[in-house]
Amino acid sequence: MKRIDNMLLWWASKVVPLAIAVWVVAIAGLLGGAWRLRWPWLLYFLATVIITALAIQWTRAVRQRTIREAPLPRFLQRKLRETYPHLSTRDCELVERGLRQFFMACLRGNKQFVAMPSRAVDVLWHEFILHTQAYKHWCHHALGFFLHHTPAEALGAKARHNDGLRRCWYWVCKEESIDPKAPSRLPLLFALDAKFAIPGGFAYVPDCSDIARKSDAGGSGGDSYCGTSFSDGGYSGSSGDFGGADSSDGGGSDGAGDGGGCGGGGGGGD
Structure with missing residues (x-):
């Protein structure tokens, strides 16, 4: 299962940037007059949306399973x-x-x-x-x-x-x-x-x-x-009352980065 999860994460990490590149090409093509090929471009856009959405959902599901189930160092x-x-x-x-x-x-x-x-x-x-x-x-x-x-x-x-x-x-x-x-x-x-x-x-x-x-x-x-x-409703964090909302469920930031926004230190005594 771990090997499959790693493969899915690798695949998703490749598909999402590829999908973005495809979107850029598609938009450039539309601006260049390719909109005249109506049905091929419509199918092209639809396939791109589906692939991107699947990659994001699979990546998030694999990450959540990793957090819940993957062994931590003994x-x-x-x-x-x-x-x-x-x-x-x-x-x-x-x-x-x-x-x-x-x-x-x-x-x-x-x-x-x-x-x-x-x-x-x-x-x-x-x-x-x-x-x-x-x-x-x-x-x-x-x-x-x-x-x-x-x-x-x-x-x-x-x-x-x-x-x-x-x-x-x-x-x-x-x-x-x-x-x-x-x-x-x-x-x-x-x-x-x-x-x-x-x-x-x-x-x-x-x-x-x-x-x-x-x-x-x-x-x-x-x-x-x-x-x-x-x-208390005084300060909302990012959205809603607690810095999160059911509709967003954390958004779609599954790509790699080198500066996470998490950490300790939420208040202090002042």
Whole structure:
């Protein structure tokens, strides 16, 4: 299956530029008077559109399957346990799933900035990127561009600084079929730090009213951040309320590039 996927990615990477070249030739031909050959040119355009659309869809499907299913290097979980010795093997597997969720958000985010909300997952990601050849190979097949690393940060006080986290929240909620505006639970990526008591981690609750209820009961809301804070409507990221929209599903940027727009650092404390 991996060999077939690689062949499809190679084929699609060749077809899309070829289709663009064909479009350029077609437009030049039309401007040169070839429009008189009405039916041949109509069929030519139709075939070009179909081939291009298939190449883009196949490429995206293969990349998503790679992110969800392709094995990550085994040493990553060992490195994670060196940093957090209290994590079990099962815990490390969940953190790895969180990293896959982050990669999926980056893919669906159309190369726009996607912030890393978890310190535990950030450690795993950082260990991965230190092994440059393996990480470069993964990025090429899973994302189509090299994804640079920046550290994880929490939801900031100023909404305009949070587009990266809002975009991440939107896409991981979509991945788990959670309503990003009215979450009944947290997506895995936003739940891991609190679940595993990660030192210096970022704790989230689905709804701000959960914190209010704790405070009213005489308890402490702690330093938790609210999932519902992402839908205040003040700053929209790229589109909709969370930097993404159902209709676009990340757009069509499956071509290679050397500067992905994902990374950590969605807010800061200001």
